Structures are given as C-alpha cells and as structure tokens.
Amino acid sequence: MPPARSTAEPAAELVDLRTLTRRFARAGRLEAILLRPAQRAAAQPVSEARALAGRGLAGDHRAVCGRGARRRCAPHNPPGEPRMTALILGLLFFSTHSARIFAEDNRAQYIAHYGRAKWKLAYPLASAIGLGLIVWGYGAVRLDPLVLWAPATWTRHLAAVLTLPAFILIAAYVPGTRLRAKLGHPVVIGVQLWAVAHLLANGALADLLVFGCFLVWAIASFVAARRRDGAQRVVRGDGALGWDAVAVGGGAGVWFVFARHLHGVLFGVVPFG
Incomplete structure (x- = not known):
C-alpha cells in the first residue's frame, strides 16, 4: 500500500533581504521583496517574507497557484539593462506627434517629396513603436524607481x-x-x-x-x-x-x-x- 500523501503546508523559513540576495546568480540591487497576492493585484514591497519550501514566498500568488510554480529570485536592476534607455527612445519615437507643432514645414516637405500615403504609413508606425517602448520601459523602470x-x-x-x-x-x-x-x-x-x-x-x-x-x-x-x-x-x-x-x-x-x-x-x- 503506497504511503499517504502529506497535505501539510511546507515548512516556512524567514528570509530577509541579505539572505535573499545571496541566492542571486548575478549581481543587482534589491531594495524590497515584491509580493503580489493575486494575479492582477498590485505588488506590495516588504522587507522580509516567509519562504515555503519548494513553493516560493508566502503571500505571493505564484506560491499557491497549485501547479508547483514558484517565484524565482532575480534582481530588479541588473547592470546594463536598458530600461530607461528604452523609455527615452519610446518618447522620442512618439514625438512624431509633435511634427505639426515644431516642424510643420519639414512635415510638408516630406509629404510633398514622398507622398501622403508614405507619411500616413511612417507616422503611425513610429508612434506604435514609441508607445510600445514607453509601456515596456515605464513598466520595467517602476520595478526599481x-x-x-x-x-x-x-x-x-x-x-x-x-x-x-x-x-x-x-x-x-x-x-x-x-x-x-x-x-x-x-x-x-x-x-x-x-x-x-x-x-x-x-x-x-x-x-x-x-x-x-x-x-x-x-x-x-x-x-x-x-x-x-x-x-x-x-x-x-x-x-x-x-x-x-x-x-x-x-x-x-x-x-x-x-x-x-x-x-x-x-x-x-x-x-x-
């Protein structure tokens, strides 16, 4: 007869920032542990959390999702990550909306030379790229503001x-x-x-x-x-x-x-x- 499967909760150990940082595979800065109690809930920063063996951090929805998934330890600010650069590039791409404000003559010359159809193609394309970079860069920078x-x-x-x-x-x-x-x-x-x-x-x-x-x-x-x-x-x-x-x-x-x-x-x- 196979042994009965244990239904007890995994043992919890208290993890502080210093201990958690030692588990990183690469260097980075960590100012708080972010726990998201539900998938669409706002992440809450805490200075310490209880680790559930094999599951993740107590209070985080990924630790109790039922499929064995767990929150991986990773620094929010690894060196060289171009988050702010992406955000600034996004704003620059999106600045095509300023053509009629600061460069009306250049806009008219572009349309006269390449045609209105090409302008209507380039304009939304640059705006879409800019908006995508802004959304991604802003969301990433918010992790380490x-x-x-x-x-x-x-x-x-x-x-x-x-x-x-x-x-x-x-x-x-x-x-x-x-x-x-x-x-x-x-x-x-x-x-x-x-x-x-x-x-x-x-x-x-x-x-x-x-x-x-x-x-x-x-x-x-x-x-x-x-x-x-x-x-x-x-x-x-x-x-x-x-x-x-x-x-x-x-x-x-x-x-x-x-x-x-x-x-x-x-x-x-x-x-x-």
Missing part, C-alpha cells in the same frame, strides 16, 4: 476620478459632438487632464519624465492647433447631443475596462485596489 517625492494616498483615488473625464474628452473626438465643436481639440485637453492626474499620484523620476513630457506636448499641441484654426478660419458646427452621449458612454466604458482590468496587467498598479 528613483522616488523624488511621496504623494499622499488620496492622490491615487483623485487620479482615478480625474481620468474619467479625460477618457470622455478623448472619445469626444468623434465627429458631430458638441464637446468637439466647443473645445475644438478635446483629445489633447483629455491628455492634459490624464497627465496631470498621474503627476499628482506618482512621484518617481520615470513618472515625471513620461507624464511631464505628455503634459508639455498636449499643451503645445493645443496652442498650435488653435493657432492653425485661427489662421485657417476654421468654423465648426454646433454638434448633436446624441453624439455626445455616444462619446460619454464609450469613454466611460473604456475607462472602466482599462482601470479595472488592463491597468494592473500593463503597469502593475490597480487604481481601485
């Missing part, structure tokens, strides 16, 4: 609320809305509000770099766009409330899905967690 100031806890909740009208303003780009007729360029106003909200709730260097750049770009873009509207004497119609309802519903829906499900997956921060 250089904190400049510590925002109060309530600023996170304020940021979550402020981003709702930001999403609605971005959705108001739909032709025929009264918001677009009144504001002219609701998308960049929404980006301004989104950037301000995140600057209020985050105090690391990467946050200042990303959201500060987006805020400066959005302000400059709005001023340049209004100047072009005046020079071209652009006149917009009154718009219809029905399209505003579509913008409000669509923007609020995307905001809820992103805040509730995607934000934690992409950036490791759950706004309502």
Whole structure:
C-alpha cells in the first residue's frame, strides 16, 4: 500500500533581504521583496517574507497557484539593462506627434517629396513603436524607481476620478459632438487632464519624465492647433447631443475596462485596489 500523501503546508523559513540576495546568480540591487497576492493585484514591497519550501514566498500568488510554480529570485536592476534607455527612445519615437507643432514645414516637405500615403504609413508606425517602448520601459523602470517625492494616498483615488473625464474628452473626438465643436481639440485637453492626474499620484523620476513630457506636448499641441484654426478660419458646427452621449458612454466604458482590468496587467498598479 503506497504511503499517504502529506497535505501539510511546507515548512516556512524567514528570509530577509541579505539572505535573499545571496541566492542571486548575478549581481543587482534589491531594495524590497515584491509580493503580489493575486494575479492582477498590485505588488506590495516588504522587507522580509516567509519562504515555503519548494513553493516560493508566502503571500505571493505564484506560491499557491497549485501547479508547483514558484517565484524565482532575480534582481530588479541588473547592470546594463536598458530600461530607461528604452523609455527615452519610446518618447522620442512618439514625438512624431509633435511634427505639426515644431516642424510643420519639414512635415510638408516630406509629404510633398514622398507622398501622403508614405507619411500616413511612417507616422503611425513610429508612434506604435514609441508607445510600445514607453509601456515596456515605464513598466520595467517602476520595478526599481528613483522616488523624488511621496504623494499622499488620496492622490491615487483623485487620479482615478480625474481620468474619467479625460477618457470622455478623448472619445469626444468623434465627429458631430458638441464637446468637439466647443473645445475644438478635446483629445489633447483629455491628455492634459490624464497627465496631470498621474503627476499628482506618482512621484518617481520615470513618472515625471513620461507624464511631464505628455503634459508639455498636449499643451503645445493645443496652442498650435488653435493657432492653425485661427489662421485657417476654421468654423465648426454646433454638434448633436446624441453624439455626445455616444462619446460619454464609450469613454466611460473604456475607462472602466482599462482601470479595472488592463491597468494592473500593463503597469502593475490597480487604481481601485
């Protein structure tokens, strides 16, 4: 008769940062142990944790997932990892959106020489590459942030609320809305509000770099766009409330899905967690 399988929990031992660092295969800096209690929950930094033999760290969802998976010990800041470089390159690629602000003549010359079709291909391609690098670089840099100031806890909740009208303003780009007729360029106003909200709730260097750049770009873009509207004497119609309802519903829906499900997956921060 085979021996009965033990159902007892694995023995736990207390592991501090010094002990954990000795288990690294390569050098790196570790300032805290990050435990994620659930797959989509925010990672919580702790100075010590209990290790479950063969399973991982107590309090981390990977230690109790039931398939024998365990959290591997690895430094968050190995030498030479180009996380900040990727973030800066992403911002540079994404700066193609500034062509009409600072290089209108160069943009016109490019279109005249290569054709509008090639511009419409190069423009979104550079933007997509830039956005991908920003998302990856920002998410990686957040694992080992250089904190400049510590925002109060309530600023996170304020940021979550402020981003709702930001999403609605971005959705108001739909032709025929009264918001677009009144504001002219609701998308960049929404980006301004989104950037301000995140600057209020985050105090690391990467946050200042990303959201500060987006805020400066959005302000400059709005001023340049209004100047072009005046020079071209652009006149917009009154718009219809029905399209505003579509913008409000669509923007609020995307905001809820992103805040509730995607934000934690992409950036490791759950706004309502």
